[in-house]
Amino acid sequence: MEFFERFAIPHPSPAIYASMVAIGLTVIAIVAGLTYFKKWGYLWREWLTTVDHKHIGIMYLISALLMLFRGGADAIMIRAQLAVPDNKLLDAQHYNEVFTTHGTVMIIFMAMPFIMAFMNYIVPLQIGARDVAFPRLNALSFWLFFMGAMLINISFVIGGSPDAGWTSYFPLANNEFSESVGTNYYMFALQISGLGTLMTGINMITTILKMRAPGMTLMKMPIFTWSALVTNIIIVFAFPVLTVALIMGTMDRLFATNFFTSTNGGIDMLWANFFWIWGHPEVYILVLPAFGIYSEIISTFSGRNLYGYKSMVGSMLIISFLSFLVWTHHFFTMGQGALTNSIFSITTMAIAVPTGVKIFNWLFTLWRGKIVITTAMLYSLLFIPIFTIGGVTGVMLGMSAADYQYHNTMFLVAHFHMVIIPGVVFGMLAGLHYYWPKMFGFILDEKIGKWTAWIISMSTLLAFMPMFFSGLDGQARRMYTYSESTGFGIWNMISFIGAIGLAIGFVLIVYNIYYSTRYASRDISSDPWDARSLEWATHSPVPEYNFAIVPHVTSTDALWDSKYNNHVLFPGKYEKIHMPNNSGIPFILSCIFFAWGFSFVFGMWIPAIITTIGIFICLGHRSLEKDYGRYISVKEIEETETKLRGV
Amino acid sequence: MKELLPLKQVMGFAFSMILTFIAVTVYFSNMSFATGMTVLLVTAFLQAGLQLVVFMHASETEDKGAIYTNIYYALAIALVTVFGTLLCMIWGYI
Numbered sequence: 160m161e162f163f164e165r166f167a168i169p170h171p172s173p174a175i176y177a178s179m180v181a182i183g184l185t186v187i188a189i190v191a192g193l194t195y196f197k198k199w200g201y202l203w204r205e206w207l208t209t210v211d212h213k214h215i216g217i218m219y220l221i222s223a224l225l226m227l228f229r230g231g232a233d234a235i236m237i238r239a240q241l242a243v244p245d246n247k248l249l250d251a252q253h254y255n256e257v258f259t260t261h262g263t264v265m266i267i268f269m270a271m272p273f274i275m276a277f278m279n280y281i282v283p284l285q286i287g288a289r290d291v292a293f294p295r296l297n298a299l300s301f302w303l304f305f306m307g308a309m310l311i312n313i314s315f316v317i318g319g320s321p322d323a324g325w326t327s328y329f330p331l332a333n334n335e336f337s338e339s340v341g342t343n344y345y346m347f348a349l350q351i352s353g354l355g356t357l358m359t360g361i362n363m364i365t366t367i368l369k370m371r372a373p374g375m376t377l378m379k380m381p382i383f384t385w386s387a388l389v390t391n392i393i394i395v396f397a398f399p400v401l402t403v404a405l406i407m408g409t410m411d412r413l414f415a416t417n418f419f420t421s422t423n424g425g426i427d428m429l430w431a432n433f434f435w436i437w438g439h440p441e442v443y444i445l446v447l448p449a450f451g452i453y454s455e456i457i458s459t460f461s462g463r464n465l466y467g468y469k470s471m472v473g474s475m476l477i478i479s480f481l482s483f484l485v486w487t488h489h490f491f492t493m494g495q496g497a498l499t500n501s502i503f504s505i506t507t508m509a510i511a512v513p514t515g516v517k518i519f520n521w522l523f524t525l526w527r528g529k530i531v532i533t534t535a536m537l538y539s540l541l542f543i544p545i546f547t548i549g550g551v552t553g554v555m556l557g558m559s560a561a562d563y564q565y566h567n568t569m570f571l572v573a574h575f576h577m578v579i580i581p582g583v584v585f586g587m588l589a590g591l592h593y594y595w596p597k598m599f600g601f602i603l604d605e606k607i608g609k610w611t612a613w614i615i616s617m618s619t620l621l622a623f624m625p626m627f628f629s630g631l632d633g634q635a636r637r638m639y640t641y642s643e644s645t646g647f648g649i650w651n652m653i654s655f656i657g658a659i660g661l662a663i664g665f666v667l668i669v670y671n672i673y674y675s676t677r678y679a680s681r682d683i684s685s686d687p688w689d690a691r692s693l694e695w696a697t698h699s700p701v702p703e704y705n706f707a708i709v710p711h712v713t714s715t716d717a718l719w720d721s722k723y724n725n726h727v728l729f730p731g732k733y734e735k736i737h738m739p740n741n742s743g744i745p746f747i748l749s750c751i752f753f754a755w756g757f758s759f760v761f762g763m764w765i766p767a768i769i770t771t772i773g774i775f776i777c778l779g780h781r782s783l784e785k786d787y788g789r790y791i792s793v794k795e796i797e798e799t800e801t802k803l804r805g806v
Numbered sequence: 807m808k809e810l811l812p813l814k815q816v817m818g819f820a821f822s823m824i825l826t827f828i829a830v831t832v833y834f835s836n837m838s839f840a841t842g843m844t845v846l847l848v849t850a851f852l853q854a855g856l857q858l859v860v861f862m863h864a865s866e867t868e869d870k871g872a873i874y875t876n877i878y879y880a881l882a883i884a885l886v887t888v889f890g891t892l893l894c895m896i897w898g899y900i
Contacts, residue, residue, distance in 0.1 A: 426895060436890075483883050483886055493894075495900070497892055499893050711852055
C-alpha cells in the first residue's frame with residue numbers, strides 16, 4: 160500500500176475526482192466501442208502502424224483539436240476564477256496547476272501538433288513527393304509527441320499537476336518549492352515530445368531539400384513549403400537547447416545536482432536563459448507555418464500570385480536568424496544592466512521589420528485581387544488587424560525601459576494572446592477550413608464557418624483587450640484573486656464573457672465538423688478553391704502514393720499554369736511505385752517511452768532500467784531489420800486512378 | 807604512389823596528432839587557468855575544423871555550399887548563444 164501512496168494527488172478537489180471518473184469512463188467507452196464495432200484491426204493497420212504522412216497528419220490534427228479543448232477548459236477555469244473579486248472557485252494551488260497546464264498544453268501539445276499536422280499533410284503534396292524522406296521516423300515523431308502529451312495529461316489525476324508555470328522557472332521549480340512530482344511530469348513530457356519534434360525537423364528538412372519534383376528549384380517552391388523549411392531549420396537549432404535544459408532541470412530534481420540552485424555554485428537564472436533561448440525561436444516555429452498558410456490562402460482567394468515572393472522568403476530567413484538574437488527580452492527585469500537590455504531591445508525591434516514586410520506583402524496581394532470571402536479567407540483577413548494589435552504592443556514590451564512597467568502584468572498576457580491567437584490559432588483554423596476538402600473530400604459548411612470566425616475573432620478582442628487596461632492599472636499575472644477595491648473586477652468580467660464566447664466558437668467548429676460530415680456534398684472537384692499549387696493537382700481524398708505520375712514544375716504556381724497556361728503537369732505514363740511498409744515499432748517504442756517517463760517521474764528505478772533496455776531493444780531491432788518496402792503495380796495504379804476519377 | 811599515400815589525409819593526421827599533443831601539454835605544464843583554457847579552446851576548434859574538412863569530406867561533394875552554409879549558421883548561433891548568455895548572466899549582470 161505504501162508503494163501506491165506516491166500516486167495520490169497531493170492537493171485533491173471534487174473537480175479532480177470527477178475528472179478521474181470521466182477519464183475512466185472515456186477509456187472504458189473507447190475500448191468497448193472498438194471491441195463492439197470490431198475496429199481493433201482497422202485501428203492497428205490503418206493508424207497505429209501507419210507510416211503514411213497523410214494519416215500521421217490527420218492524427219496530429221485530431222490530437223491538436225483534443226488538446227485545444229483540454230487547454231480551453233483550463234482557460235475557462237482561469238477566467239471564471241478571476242471573473243469576480245475574491246472568488247473562491249479555485250484555491251491558490253489549484254489555480255497554479257490550472258494556468259501551468261493551460262500554458263504547457265496550448266503551446267507544446269496544441270499549437271505544435273497543429274503546425275505538424277499541416278506540415279506533414281501538405282508539404283510532401285506541395286513538392287510532388289510520395290512521402291516524407293524517413294516515413295518510419297515520421298511515425299516515431301508523432302507517437303513520441305502523443306505519448307508526451309498523454310504523460311502531461313495524466314499528471315493531474317496521478318501524482319499531481321505541474322504548478323510552476325509553463326516556463327517552470329527555477330528556483331521555484333526545484334524540489335524545495337515544488338514538492339509534488341508535477342514538475343517531473345513537465346520535464347519528461349516535454350523531453351519526450353521534444354525528441355519527436357527534433358526528429359520531425361530533420362525529417363522535413365531532408366524531405367524538402369531532397370525530394371522535390373523535377374523542375375522545382377528552391378525559389379519555385381510554394382510559400383508554405385518555404386515556411387515549413389525555415390520552421391524546421393529553427394526547430395533543429397532551437398530544440399537541442401530545450402533538451403539540454405530539461406536534462407539539467409531533471410538532474411537537479413531527481414539526482415540533486417546544482418545546475419539551477421541558488422547555492423553551491425548553481426545559477427538559477429540560467430534556466431530562464433536556456434528556456435528562452437529555445438522559447439523565443441519556438442514562437443517563430445509556431446507562427447511561421449501559420450504565415451505560410453495565410454500566404455497560400457490570401458493568394459488563392461485573391462485570384463493572383465503572391466506579391467513579393469522573394470521578399471517573403473527573405474524575410475522568413477532573416478526572422479529565422481533574428482529569432483535567436485532576442486531571447487533576453489523575456490527577462491529584462493532579472494538584473495542585467497542597461498547596456499545588455501538595450502542590445503536585446505534593438506534586436507527585438509529589428510525583428511518587427513521582416514514581419515512588417517510580410518504584412519505589407521499580404522496587403523499588396525489583396526490589392527486589386529478578385530477577392531473571394533470564404534471562411535479560410537475570413538480568418539486570414541481578421542488575422543491582419545488583430546495580429547497587428549498584438550504586434551504593436553509587443554514593440555512596446557520590447558523597449559526594456561518601459562518593460563519594467565509592463566513586466567509580469569496582464570498587459571503582457573494580453574499581448575502574447577493577441578499574437579498567438581490570431582497568429583497561430585486563426586492560421587490553423589483557416590488551414591483547417593482550406594485543406595479540409597483535400598483531407599476528407601468535402602467542404603466544411605461555409606455559413607457556420609463564417610459565423611464561427613466572427614464569434615471567435617470578436618471574442619478574442621473581448622477576452623484580451625480588457626487585460627491591456629487592467630494590466631496597465633497594475634493587475635499582476637498568475638494572481639489567483641484580487642480585492643474589490645483594485646477596480647479590476649469589471650475588466651475581468653468582460654474577459655470572462657469573451658472566454659465564454661471563445662468556448663462557444665470552438666464548440667461550433669466541432670459542430671460544423673459533425674454537421675458537414677453528415678450533410679455536405681461529396682461531389683466536389685479535387686480543386687474546389689481554384690488554387691495554385693501542387694497539393695490540389697491530385698485527387699481528394701489523396702491516394703496513398705499521392706501522384707500517379709511525378710509532376711513536372713516550371714513555376715511557383717504549377718497547377719495554375721497547367722490550368723490556364725497550357726503547362727503539362729504530368730508527362731509520361733504510369734510506372735510502378737516504391738512505397739514504405741507499415742511498422743508497429745514506432746508505436747511500441749513510444750509506449751515504452753511513456754512507461755520510461757512515468758517511471759522516472761516517480762523515481763521508480765527498476766521499471767526505469769527495464770524500459771531503458773526496452774528502448775534499446777527497439778532501436779536494435781530497427782538496425783538489424785531488413786525492410787525494402789513494397790511496390791504498387793501499374794495495374795493497381797490504373798485501377799485506383801480510374802476509380803478516383805469517377806469514370 | 808599518390809593512391810597509396812593520400813598526402814592530404816596523412817598531413818591531416820599528423821597535424822591532428824600535433825594538436826592533440828599541444829592540448830595534452832596543458833595538463834603537464836604549470837600554465838595559468840586563462841592561458842591553459844585559451845590553448846585548449848584554440849586547439850579544439852582547429853581540431854574540429856580539421857576533422858570536418860579532411861576526414862568528414864565537407865568540401866568534396868556538390869553539397870559543399872549547403873554544408874558550409876549550415877556550419878557557418880550553426881557557428882553563428884552557437885557564438886550568439888554563448889556570448890549572449892555570458893553577457894546576460896555575468897558581464898552585464900549588476
